[in-house]
Amino acid sequence: MKSLTDPSQALSAGLAKIRTEFHVPDGFPPNVIASAEAVARRVPSQHADRTAIPYVTLDPASSTDLDQAFSIEASGGDLLLHYAIADVAWFVEDGDAIDLQAWNRGETLYLPDGKAGLYPPLLAEAAASLLPDGPRPAVIFTIRVAGDGAVKLDGAERAVIRSRAKLAYDSVQPSDVPAGFAELARRMAANEERRGASRVDPPEQEVERLADGTFRLSFRPLLQSEQDNAALSLAANMAIADAMLAHKTGLFRVMSGPDASKVQRLRNTAQALGLSWPASTSLRDYQRTLDPTDPRQAALMLEIRRAGNGASYQPYQEGVVPWHEAMAATYAHATAPLRRLADRYVVRCALAIANGQSVPQAVTDAFARLPKVMGRADARASQISHAAIDLAEAVMLKGHEGETFKAVVTDFVDHGVRVQLADMPVVASVKASGLRQGDGLTLRLISADPDQRSVVFESVTPA
Template sequence: MKALIDPNNALSRGLAEIRTEYQVPAGFPADVLAAAEAAARRAPTEHRDRTAWPFVTLDPASSTDLDQAFTIDREGADLLLHYAIADVAWFVDDGGAIDGEAWRRGATLYLPDGRAGLYPPVLAEGAASLLPAGPRPAIIFTVRVAPDGGVRLDGAERAIIRSTAKLAYDSVKDSDLPPGFAELADRIAAAEDRRGASRVDPPEQEVDAVEGGGYALAFRPRLASEDRNAALSLATNLAIADALQAHHTGLFRVMAPPDEHAVQRLRHTAKAFGLIWPANETLAQYQLGLDAADPKQAAFMLAIRRAGAGASYVPFREGVVPWHAAMAATYAHATAPLRRLADRYVVRATLAIANGRPVPEVVTAAFSQLPGVMARADTLGGQVDRAVIDLAEAVMLQNCVGRGFPAIVTDVDDRGVRMQLRDLPVVARVAAQGVEPGDALQVVVSAVDPAHRMVSFQRAG
């Protein structure tokens, strides 16, 4: 997963094997690189000059593929979020070499030792990235945020912007940010609570060296700056989704809630971590009180994210309201076009409808084709994520053969018993008879093979 960090290169060999196994691209074809070099020199001609607006970016310190920049104004009781999104479509011709390669990839793949980008670095980390090195073409979405957190798209335009600062999550100060930043995030969070949204943002996982040798999975809790920044993207995506739905077009991100069986399994997982989940609280109610700074609660947040059937994309369908259960709203992806193919087309459609123009036919046609492409990209990303986590768990436990761990049964199915270790963020299977979900187990690590990303357990006694 993109959040897994490996500062000591404990996973290098295994990561190389994962890249080979899943055919992670190592670079770009020559014709794509040549087209990208030419596109990077393309001068904007359809953009208004907004270089005087005080845009900033806020990302991990090491990020160079910057999709978003923002500034905030106040109009009466409302806040106006001016959210600038990288104008990728300005550099990518429909049907050209860059476009074709992007359709083959679908999304950027992230591994601890680097990413396989959707677009060549000369664009994704250069001409199209909203870096403060100089003026950049962008699409500015203006989102009106009411005092109750309600959002509405007020406008969209192509513009030239100049980011005044590349801010980092771990070092940003309130004085660095536009006035109203925290207030806007609070409004969006309050609106989520009222809607009953069940979105969770687990902390990042890291692979840390431990004293005496070996490695351990650890959690890096999310920072307040990250959560507030995410609220800006959320507000924009919600406003865009509503606008697209109202104009009978678009591509939407949808997700069903965890079913009853998954929720029951989560209750057993909570028990495994020693968490108290009152019987009269729903999952949505309970997770609002989770604290990502607590390792056990952080691990449970990851379990919640993995419990659902997963999100997918659907095009507009007459008479159907697309719904994202975690957001408790109609939702779209528009704010990461450097990293997701679908966003480029959602941005183009929104720009058209906001200015009274018809959505380009090539965009409408793409909306029916993108769900399959993005599903394949999501599947590949999930497989790579799972392989990386399996590798990390094997590295973490390679010196633990014969060691016992307390666990709790979270599920019993036709493949056997699934358990959650009580003291580590590890879910695994073990052969055990006569147990039910919620039962406590003592298990022993029986074999570990980092080369094959495998850890085996057996029931103690």
């Protein structure tokens, strides 16, 4: 990892430019703020009292928009996950000023120097957030996790909870979390393996603002605590998806896998990277063996993710089983309603069907509109993330023009190759020919332009 001191404020200026270019909202209109101030004072009146149950949250240390809290108990050989999700719908009504603004945004946008929330901070980081500073309204989903990791939605209710602790990924200890946390994660992982799930979690290239005002660009693999915590959301999202499908309603997250030609290209990439991929081993099975801390295996994991067709949203359709290839399951997004618009409606749907009620017509109508809205929001979030990384790479390399860098070819692009620098978390494209994936080469930096968010290398000689 390398810190960016940014003495010229090039990164700060570039981030401001990104916000303008991608129309990142700056705050909220006065009418939305006024509405948030009013609804934040709403006292939960349709909620059971579950404040005696010891819930905790687990998130990045700096997070304040806390969607989920959890408690776990044993039930014979099963585990019961009591998964409390922020009850956003208690504060936001269909067609009000807050709701209309959320439909314009789609999701929270994250940049290294701050975020543009889906909802005003007074709600997302205070009244609706499951912080440990007081009781909060929530929707509690009870998920039964069997010994083999099979999941079932046992019930759902509106309730008031009180989080006992705000735990952080980088400091949480086994004694901090409820008993059964690690076992539940183990069961879900074993179930994924039996299903043949092919989730790929390569290290992410990210720009992080440090406490001293500098920035750091790095490849960051997931911590074990993050992976275990993700298992809770996975259990809830799968159980809720199955329940919606059984009731012939819902909004699902779907994704198809790479076709045969892309799988063969991935096999070629593995060979070029010096990795052994037996001919009898499927992509699903092979990628579960990859280690994200190994640079060459991490490079292949990134290529596997690029080879996928991308996930999207799909409302229920009669006779169609919605399928998420990477999850090898029917899947939905329900566990982050403070950050994703679609989740608020999935939560409302699941709450209704779990209690034998009809799904509100407004929710069904929203399911038809949400795929387009969420697709547009996801695309903008991805563009912003890539722009921030391109900017950080240019800032990091500015002043090093003329220097040489060792790199490895990871893929082919138009008129050249994509490379990974050996000693920096930088991915770039270079005009070159006659190279194979996995080949090493030496590059000379020609230019690094933070204003254009571009870096230009030329190939000097094979490394």
